[in-house]
Every structure is written in C-alpha cells, then in structure tokens.
Amino acid sequence: MSATQTLSRGAATKTEHFDVLVVGAGISGIGAAYHLKTQTPGTSYVILETQETFGGTWSTHKYPGIRSDSDLYTFGYRFKPWVNAPIASAEEILKYMGEVIEENDIGRHIRYRHKIVKTAWSSLDNTWTVEAVRLDTDETVTFTCNFLWMCQGYYRHDVGYTPDWEGLEDFKGRIVHPQNWPQDLDLTGKKVLLIGSGATAATLVPAIAGKCAHVTMLQRSPTYFIPGRNANELADILRQLEIDETWIHEIVRRKILFDGGEFTRRSFEEPETVRNELLSGVRAFLGDEAVQEHFTPKYRPWSQRIAFVPEGDLFKAVIDGHASVVTDEIDRFVPEGVKLKSGKVIEADVVITATGFHLSVLGDIEMTVDGKPLDMSKTVTYRGMMFTGVPNLVWVFGYFRASWTLRVDLLGDFVCRLLGHMKKKGVKRVTPELRPEDKDMTLGPRMDPEDFNPGYLQRGGHLLPKAGNKPEWRHSQDYWREKDELPKIDLDDPIFRYGN
Template identity: 40%
Template sequence: MVLVSTEDLVDVVIIGAGISGIGAAYRIRERNPGTSFVILERRERIGGTWDLFRYPGVRSDSSIFTLCLPYEPWTGRARVADGDEIREYLVDTARKYGIDSHIRFRHHVISADWDSSTDTWTVTADEDGTPRTYRSRFVFFGSGYYNYDDGYTPDFAGVETFAGTLVHPQHWPQDLDYTGKKMVVIGSGATAMSLVPALTERAGQVTLLQRTPTYLISAASRSRFVDVVTKVLPRRLAHPIIRFNMALLEGVLWLLARKTPPVLKWALRQTAVRNLPSGYDVDTHFKPPYQPWDQRLCLIPDADLYGQISAGRVEMVTDRIDHFDATGIALQSGAHLDADIIVTATGLQLQALGGVRISLDGVEIKPTDRFVYKAHMLEDVPNLFWCVGYTNASWTLRADMTARATAKLLAHMADRGVTHAYPHRGDEPLAEKSAWDIQAGYVLRSPHALPRSGTKRPWNVRQNYFADALDYRFDRIEESMVFGRAGERVPLAG
C-alpha cells in the first residue's frame, strides 16, 4: 500500500489535528502498519475545536469519558473537562503515539482533486501565503462540521450604534478585561450555559438573554461509579467499563426523551425548582415550547447556572430584541438591558468538509449534493472519508467508529490489490431526510449545508450509537461499493 514516505507524497492526507484527525491517524496506522500519512492543520496548535474556542468556561458538553479516545484513558474523575484540559490531553496523546511529528501546522487546505488515471488525490494547501501540494491515495476530513472563520450573528437592528464591546465566543479576545463590567450574553445553547457561570467570577453583572428557553440537565460533576471503578480496577480495565456506562446513560436519556417526553420534562423541571429560589418563574425561563432532544440538551454540572441565579449573580431574561442602542439592548417588551459588553452566543454556521473545493478529474462536485454512505463516505467519490459526530451523544463515539471503518477499508483494498473504492447507489430513487434530526438554529438556518441522508441503510445517517456499533460489528464492507484500479473512470453523476 505504501507509496513514498516523503513530505508531499503519502498514502493518506488527514485534514485537521483535533479529536477526529488524531484518532484517524492512530486507527489507520494501528491496522495498516507502515502506511504513510500527514496531518494538515490550519491552526498553530493541536486541538481543533478545543483550540479554537477559548472563551471563559469552555468545557465538554457531554461526558469526558465518552469524548476521550477509547485507547487512551482519561485520568481525571470529573464527568466534564475544561477546554484547556481536553486540548492538553490531545497534545499528550499525539506525542505518546508519535502522531505529532506528522502534523504540518498553518496549512489551510483549499482544494482536493482526484485523478482517476493514477488514483491519487492532489491536495492543495496555503502555508502562510505559500501554496503547498500533497499527493495521496486517500483523504480523511477531520475538519468538523462548521465554519471556523465565522460564527453566526443575526442582523440586529442598530448594532452599529452600540458604544460598548461586542464579542462572539468563537473569537473571544484573550485580552478582554470584563472585571466589574455589565455583561449581556445572548443565547440559550451550550456555549451560553457554560460561559455565563464562568463570567460571574469577574464581571460586575451578568444577564442571560434568550429568545426561547432550552432544556437544561444537571449532573454531579463527580460520579460515585467512576470513583469506585477507578479505585478497584487498573485504569486500562476501568476505562472501557466507565466509557460504556456513560454511553449507555446518554443513550437511555435520549430514548427516554423520545419515547416518554412528559416524564423527562417533569424530571428536568423538578431539578430547576429544587435548585432555584422559591417562587422563581421556572416556566418562563426554563420551559421550552418543544420536546426534549428536538434540540440538544444542555449540561450544567452541579446545577451551576441555577446556583449563580440563586446567588443573584445571574439574571435570566426571556424576551425578543427590538434593537441595539449606544448603551445596550432595547427589548420588544419595552425593557432595556444596559451593557458594557454584549456577547453573541448565537451559534455556528454549518460547513461541509471545511469548505474545501472537491473535484473529480477536474470537475468540481458539491458534497452537499451527494448522499452519505454509512455516515462517513460520499456517493461516487473515491477514497474520501468524512468524520462527523452525533447530535445526541459524544462526538468521539462516531469519530472513532469512522476511523476504524476507514482503516478497515484501507486494509481490505490492500488485500485485494485495488486502488480505489467508492459507494454507489445506482439509479434507484432514494427517499431523503435531514442528516441531523434536531431543530437547533444552526441546522434550521442551513438545511442543505451538509451532505444528504437517505432513510434506509447504508445511506441513512442515524443518530443512534448502539445501532451503529452493532451495524459496524457485522458490516459487509463490499455492500454498495465499487472497487477498481487506476484508469477506470469514476462516475461524476451523483
């Protein structure tokens, strides 16, 4: 399988040095020893999302025991980890397994073009203004699902008149001094819920302004189960047990939300009532108009947001913005929120394959026009893999499955002596559904920003880890796949 172990000619180009990219490198080399690879990372450090987001309080929004990699145990005992801790974990993991020496930083990938006469990809990147070209047999996209350059900020009327500081969490200024300041955070998602409690440590006043409430789920930051298992078992044995237990809990919670929503809504409301002051208007601020898991549940460890509200350090406001003015925000109710700093925690912008231009034999294709095969390949696109996580569980659960499936296909192709493989669905009509079945704003704003999903396997992008894990265990690797050798033209029609 190995081509030439040089900088610009490798077996696999991996795009992104976050959880997905580091995990792909490990799994590919584990199953295919001797395979050459390079990781092209746009930023200056390892970490991906966990390097990009540097706002106060940034943390995992699912259990760190499922977010970490299955072969590298998390050594802490808290369920949730800070962003810096996660990034350091990835740095240590990459160093431990010798992956860090394969990373090329400050490489912004611009395009990837497939040549069917040689069955190779030509990947073009910009390195500090200098074009760099890499050729490879395979390309693995570990670049996530959103636009790293631009977060989403609505077109607020009068925003240009605001005399204070306007910040989006995706680009948090590291020199921002908010000590004693009046701060308004706009949003109701995971970013806002983790940011607000952290701001109270220095800010003079913090107001959380939301248009619509979200479901909040509180869990103890420390798990007795984790404490017991790590105490009686070696870390290597304890880790898979803890990981499975946490994944199971997340899966049961999601199933409960979908099958018996009134039960979960009652339980979440009771948690709010117990942790907020007597008589607090829970239903105005914490009773969403939709069902649980129509949008992702927000995790608040140890009910920290409720605690800050009870202590008088956070004010909740549920209202709609009329316009900005020089001193803050005028609301449709007629109220006004004074602010020195306004934080727009208003979401992400979806983007497939990091915005990289993809072409086959010089003909550009749109990934968003293609159906997804087994959640990690695109129809009629050879030797290309895309990693995207679950909406209702930890990102890494699917990321690791994708990495193992990629490594498995590479080994299968080497055994058969073929040089390209791509999924093909033929001419049979395929019913379509949304690849992401949640009603989050960033999904609703861009319903066609991601590749397409069918309703039946292997073209169905499911949000069910346990079903996918079972499917992977009994996977038929040649199902709906076309294998061949260089010179056999790949179909361009989707």
C-alpha cells in the same frame, strides 16, 4: 514517508505523496492517526492543520470557562483511560490529547499552519491532489494521497454566527462572539449582556458572574439543562477498590453509554416524563416560578443538545444575584444596549453573542472530481461518512445525542478495514453508488428537522449531502445501533464500486 519530485505549472516543486492524508488535528484527526498507526502498520500518512497547534475547538476557543458538555469517559478515546472529573476544561482536554500524540509518536506526522485551499480527484491516477498554503511563509505546497480522511469538523473556526440585528452600529459598547474572544477584554465593573441559552452560554455565565458588575443571559427560548455533580460515583468506587484505570475506563464508559441509550429511548417514548425529570433538576435550584418563566422549553427533549451544568453553577450564579435571565426577543440595538420586543431596554457595556456558528461542509474547501466542481448537496450520503460519486473519501461527522469521539473510534475501525480490504482486492479506488433498487428512493435533508433542529442546521442544512429513506443512505445519529452495525458492514456490498 514517501515523496516524489514533480513538475507543476512549469515550475519545479516538491510534491509529497502519502497513502492517507488527514485533514485537521482536532479530536477526530488525532484519533484517525492513532487508528492508522495501530491498525494499518506501514501506511504512510500526514495530518494538515490550519492552526499552529493541535486541538481544534479546544485550542481555537479562548472564552472564559470553556469546558466539555459531554463526559470525558465517552468524549475521550476508547483506547486511553480518562482519570479526572467527567466534565473537563479545554486545558485538561488538550493535555489528554497531547499525551495521545506523544505516546503514539503522532507529532512528526502533523504539519501545522497548513491551510488547504483546494483538492482534486483524478480517476486517471486514482489520487487526490491537495494544495495548501503554509501560513508562516505564504508558500503554496502540494500533496498527493490515495485516500482523503476529512477530520476538520463541521463548523467554521475563524468566525462565529451573529444575527444581523437592526441597530448594531448604534450600540456604543463592545460586541464579542465567544468564538473570537479577545484576550484583552476586561469585564471588571462592566454590565454584560449575553445573548444565547445553549452550552456556551451555560459555560460563560458562571465563569464571568461575580467578576463583572452583572451578567444578564437573554434567551429567545429556553434550553434543557441537566445539573449534577462533576464526578462519577462508579469510577470513584472502583478507584477506592484499586481497580486498574483501563478497566475503570471501560466499565464506566459502558455504564454511561447504557444510561445514555436508555435516556435517548425514553425521550422519544416517554417525552413528558423525561421533560418533567429535566425540569425537576432545575427546579431544585431555582423554584417553580423561575422554571416556568425561563427554563421550560417548548420542544421535545433531545430535539437539541442538552447542556450539563456541573454543580449547578449556572443556577447558583442566578441565586447569588450575580446573574439574571430574561426570556424575550430582540427588537433592535440602541446606544445603551438592547431594546426588547416587550419594550424593555437592557443596558450593557459589553454584549456577548453566544448565538451559534456557521455550518462548514468539508471545511469549505474547493473540491473537484475529474475536473468537475463538487457540490456536496447534490450527493447522497452513505451512513453519513461517504458520498455518492466521491471516491476514496470519508468525513468524520459525530453524534448529536452522544459524544463526538464515539464515532471517531467507530469510523477509525471502518476506514482501516476498508483500506485493508482494498489492498487485499488489489484495487485503488472505492466509490459509494446507488444500487438499482435505490434509484427511486425518496431523498430528503441529511437530518430530519422533526428529529433534531439546532439553528446551524436550519441555516445551512441545504449545503449538506442528501439522505435516503433506507438505513444505508442516512446518518442515523444512533450510536447504540451503529456500534453493532458498522463493524458488520459488508465491504463487498454492491454499494461499494471498486476499480483501478
């Protein structure tokens, strides 16, 4: 760890310098730290984390039953075997991440309760200056680094998205967003209305069903679900054969990824067949009438994330009579609950708004490049990880149709290879820039809404960098291509503008 003494604004302050500064100690930041340690020994780095512990989503979200909606053989890191059930609770995921931190001596590099408020790039010094506030002391601290690795995720952790429905102030009960779950909330004997139909709703409903008087899931439109056993038959067989866990992890991981690639391909090439297969899974629990009324989405499979329902627990809660599903739109809130556009009123003591989150671009941190405010929407993305005109910065943004962590590992390889390449060339700065043949390239939104269109992208997509119509200038969201393409990136391509 290197540190320097500098003077800032006329007062003596301590400015610490690192080769790499990692923003966030969630699944991406801890993965980044592992790759720095193992692939670039001797590189100094620090992780700044706003929260008081590691974990990101898995530590900030406290709602009942919180679990992964991706299997842990692929949501887990490629370098550490997962040995439990594929769909895991937040507690299990945090335990796994804690082991990664301890086994690789990452903890001493993390500064908790450090909220970054601004960053500034200087081409004169070829460094980023990062200003943060220590939340435990309100002290402002300053860091400089050669490279900024943004691992803070893509949504605001402190507040979730709740639509501005008419009459909210008239409701006499309590309104709760899962992202800000109050630990004193007792649902015993309460009539609960949960608004939403995504993975959070599919997790919450079975977690509280039977513990409250009744829970109603109100959805504007249905979501695709995949019910199944929370087990991996191949992994179980290999364990019976006493195969080493490292081998099991790799074999099962490859099988899941192969199957996922086929499923994704078929969702584009055989959408009706895939649609019928998905609906059949739900129909096995609830029958045709319920599927037609409440579980038949209007959109093509994989236009939005598909939630896995372990052991069909969501549907079992409906069968048992502890939960019900209503498909309708909200007209307004009324004192006793919610009035629907059909005229029906759903009475509730507690309303849970599982209605999504706010998109956050680079953590909503104020950023400047050579004194000019950085507007990311004016940049063009290089493969969804670097941005034109922004030197020495990579943002980890994962996959929508595969586990987020798959890209954490791929970008870990890329960043470490890039850092080594810069060292070999004797340069201190790299910036992706459009080549002459790219100047007239058609630009559009980072994510084509015809391809993938969840609510948070429709609300905040205009804040994201632009994408081009060439493979280099967009995030393909295709892990099965990127796993082969990213390792072969020519770091001497004219796209990469190096300098001192």
